[in-house]
Amino acid sequence: MEFKGILILLIVSGTLSIVILGASYLLGNKQPDIEKVSVYECGFDPFDNPGNPFSVRFFLIGILFLIFDLEISFLFPWAVTYMGLPLFGYWVVMLFLFILTLGLIYEWIEGGLEWEN
Numbered sequence: 001m002e003f004k005g006i007l008i009l010l011i012v013s014g015t016l017s018i019v020i021l022g023a024s025y026l027l028g029n030k031q032p033d034i035e036k037v038s039v040y041e042c043g044f045d046p047f048d049n050p051g052n053p054f055s056v057r058f059f060l061i062g063i064l065f066l067i068f069d070l071e072i073s074f075l076f077p078w079a080v081t082y083m084g085l086p087l088f089g090y091w092v093v094m095l096f097l098f099i100l101t102l103g104l105i106y107e108w109i110e111g112g113l114e115w116e117n
Helices: 004-027 056-080 087-110
Strands: none
Touching: 056 087
């Protein structure tokens, strides 16, 4: 068995994690006090009601950033091996960039990049 060491490591770490979580659950204090249930905001009392809705636009912009940031992780290996690739590799990356550009234009037209609506 080639990966016996990794299997043993996974079993030991999984068992240890379950034991620690179980001990924390069984031995932990279950009586919440005012400090544990209060909202913490950088050491200050909360400025506003914590039940207020959060802007979904923030998450949408964040997801768009992740998508266009991850494409760099696909382009970097291509750029490193560009000279050794056949012409087909060039056109595959151009198709990838074209699809990304179409997605960006679509988001722009639909107003997905506008913060305030």
